[in-house]
Amino acid sequence: MTLTSFGPANRIQRSPETHPLTWRLRDDGEPVWLDEYQAKNGYAAARKAFADLSQDDIVQTVKDAGLKGRGGAGFPTGVKWGLMPKDESMNIRYLLCNADEMEPNTWKDRMLMEQLPHLLIEGMLISARALKTYRGYIFLRGEYTTAAKHLNRAVEEAKAAGLLGKNILGSGFDFELFVHTGAGRYICGEETALINSLEGRRANPRSKPPFPAAVGVWGKPTCVNNVETLCNVPAIIGDGVEWYKSLAREGSEDHGTKLMGFSGKVKNPGLWELPFGVTARELFEDYAGGMRDGFKLKCWQPGGAGTGFLLPEHLDAQMYAGGIAKVGTRMGTGLAMAVDDSINMVSLLRNMEEFFARESCGFCTPCRDGLPWSVKLLSALEKGEGQAGDIETLLGLVGFLGPGKTFCAHAPGAVEPLGSAIKYFRPEFEAGIAATSAAVVPPLARPIVVGA
Template sequence: MSTRFVSFGTPNLIADRLPETHPLTWRLRGDGEPIWLDEYRSKQGYEGLKKALESTPDDVAALVKEAGLKGRGGAGFPAGVKWSLTAKGDEIPRGYLLCNADEMEPNTYKDRLLMEQEPHLLIEGMIIAAYANNSMRGYIFLRGEYVDAARSLNRAIAEAREAGILGDSVLGSGFDFELSVHTGAGRYICGEETALINSLEGRRANPRSKPPFPGQSGAWGKPTVVNNVETLCNAPSIMANGKEWYLDLALDGSQDGGTKLFGFTGRVNNPGLWELPLGTPAREIFEDYAGGMRDGYTLKAWQPGGAGTGFLLPEHLDAQMCSNGIAEVGTRMGTGLALAVDDKISMVALLRNMEEFFARESCGWCTPCRDGLPWTVKILRALEQGEGEQGDIEMLIDLVHKLGPGKTFCAHAPGAVEPLGSAIKYFREEFEHGISHPHREPQAEPIPLGQV
């Protein structure tokens, strides 16, 4: 195993993380304490911001676009493209930059560490993004349970403001930007950017109809950009080191630039989080970093990046962890934090648990999501208890189609049924074991499995 890219939870290997290879984690301390302003500045902090302020906003957005930085929250939309689509001009009012720090996706825990231990990295990234988008104010929309992260961020914001890094004329540049933390009330749907905007405004967290898109009319009717924590934390190193350096960090075969915080949980020997090049094979993360399965357990399936991504089989571990690599095996990379499912776990019970979460977190705005997700829970619960009926599996497959992309108001329901469709595709026999009345006629015309 190479120690070039290592777990930042391994104190004796702290020295092996270098600025040239670990833009997100090389500054982290072995004792896990937050890095405050003086230490952050001694470790090249705010150097990327200085370079950004010496360029034009359009040049900053173009550099981030050319560096291949894609959203790290799960959707994977190119950050530079989003920045370049923001309405700008002398007659356009200055807008808002919103950081999605809600992190409500099950099995997701990467942004929390960055905010708790490197709050100034996020602040620097937000100022750079705000400069590129002509934003006058930023909000960190933070999951309410992240108490330690809120404490770290609020102290770092106060330090930056006192040092002239926030507020009027950032670092004497003439660019004004203010920043504050907003703690949310705990809704998964706030991960959808327009639902986040509604919640920030004090409204019910329902997604908005688009167009207009937030870049034209977002928070309080002004141009608004929403980016994930990890996405914004990449901006300082791109500005400081350039696009070629950032692109070269990724491995051959990856269409994405840079590194990524990857993780593996489940009954593995060394569950954790590591900064690795995009394009790293999932097998390397699973075997070399997570240490494989514990004694007595066998890998049955895995999800590459959160509860809203499809299940894959052990033979898919050779896929590269990048957007195009995971797409080649039939799902999305999502957050890049993988879950190992062992051979002692019932897929029906696991899916019932997942779909209960997604059904509960639906905003209720559109009928397919509001009624379809509880329907999947009802069927899965019956199958789990051995009380399913003929046609139940076909009905679940039909729901996967009817709640899929383009059928609902936002992407909540498509993400919810993606793991369900893949679980039926690979483990249909487990669902069939829950049918207690094999003599009954099917309730719906069977749908060919290849369509799932």
């Protein structure tokens, strides 16, 4: 799998007008360092933000552009920024970049950090100015060693150029930026678990409220944004709201562009910057090239392992939050996975749920006990040793671990693909029930009645 924003040569001509995230990328895949980045209009948006815009102007511009979080939740960025306190006496506040990219089948942020580290730094600099944060941290997945090396070098380059540190651009504004590598926990993608980990604590999610904007890192106001989200900020400030909103396809309720991809047994697996509203079929057929010879598309996930499975007939859905919601699941990270017809869905789900069970922080009972229970049942079905009622128990777990039933969103994301797999491929699960299984549902396998 190559990390690239390129598609078929006759399909993509990257330019600042159409590809704000990726137009600066080098054809050889090498990082764009400071001199080249500035030659490609880098830090021009930051200079504009410091010279011509107030902090409130920057926040309002991002809000008007309709930028939403690109980490998977899709919360409006400008609204999130607006939650930071206005009280000038609260002069210690933090900006955190969530770069703990551990969602299976997702690697978009890695490409940005490895090849365009200064784009992220510029996005954080403008955001820090807007939020009046004096210190920032890039909380980076520990396995991303190349990204860490490139980001640290870029930070030093920016410091030497007076773009980080004291009195930035002669404005009197100070901003320090640090790269912090995590210890490798999926749950750190949840913003309050990330904050706990940064503080040196166990990576458990925190109760909300209070929200990080009021009580975050070391008890101070804190804003947490995803890598791709922050990388959108320079283009919005530099080129304006109306231009940014015009990038999306007709029918899309989301604005701008999105890094999207396709993996699995497709002919051209990769990553591309595309406008919101492009259809999944265009992404699958025109960019990913369809399935490799000898394989047939069985189903697909639109945005990481925590999104529900869809069928080939759903490929005409538009790739934006509302478009994917219309066919029954979530956009997630926007990096899709093709499942070919050689894959047994029970085995695939057992593998997925093992990952999610292992990565649970263990704080709340439904997640801590429910996910291992699903693994146990799926393992039995995979071996042909399932019992009558096991499928009903799994569906009960899907409801019992759904949205609003657990402390954070880890368990709901874990069981969403399970529920959709049973919905579309129930015969494969039924095939795992032993022929000798009693017709009567055993007591321990009776369906869970949520709320009983």
